[in-house]
Amino acid sequence: MPSNVPTFAQLLQACEFSAVHLELRDAYAPTERFEAWRRGERIDWDDRVSWWHPYDQLITDTVARGVVIRRARIISEPVSEYIRWEHYVTHANVTAGEQVRWLPRRRTTDLSLPGNDFWLFDNRLARVHHFDGNGAVVEDEITDDPDLMPHLAASFERVWARAIPHQTYKI
Template identity: 35%
Template sequence: MSLDYEEFNALFTQFERTAIHLEMRDSYGTAIELPHMAKWATGEPDDLAWLQDWCDLVREGTQAGKSFRRAHVIGEPLSDYQRWSHSIMQPHIDAGSEVRWVPRRLVSSIAFPGNDFWLFDDRLVVFHNYAGNGQIIDFVTSTEPADLRLCKAAFDAVWPLGIPHEQYKLD
């Protein structure tokens, strides 16, 4: 089933225990992020106020005992997008997200799904379908056992290889 943006966002208040996210692209072009990345590219300051709603949601969730984990599989040297993403990750960490950076060279023998995803409570996976330019096309849900197993196994294989955000240093 395909979800719109509001339906997708609502899932972050509906899960019970764990939300895990695997990102495998080196760049994205989401409408929300592009203006902020453009500021960063020119050295303009960004107060990151646009992240506040997300960080509040994560903070409330973690205070209620929920877990938010994100693994970024990245090419090195990092793309400009990933360098920018790294630069804005601290508010996510402060809110309670666990974030790891996983160099792509470490994951050659790991089976991945074809798309980035969020997996909620090991019961619902939401695949992110992107256009070639990084714009989101749609969010597609699955509760198929094979999809759930693949996504869980991929994340579980990547997570221990990841470098915690505060330890991942940019060159």
């Protein structure tokens, strides 16, 4: 990313009240953590030091400042192997302070949704993720387009209202 584009940490640190993340894909580029899970390795959730990452601390610190962080995932059912893994590791997101919900794709037909995953900060600035066909990030676009912000905010809220809380959604 060019140096004038804020990092994710900078975007969260500037956030005052709300950060929301909408995920639309059934799979993303594999990571080492995903591959380890596929090999049967499991996280010892009681050993927080072994799995706690700087991202988790960033979320915790942001929530401690009073920022509400919500993540909604639109998923196909039956779920992909990747989504099964994401559901498993969402324990870390929730422990860090995120609110997470899941929405089966079949319940979204009447919703007007953006074509890309995004983060929306305080309903005024968006980080839009552009992926290649294999789920790797090609570019993160930062925008404050005043015509786009209401659409992203409304799309997220419609999904959030229908989605199932993580603690309730069973794979």
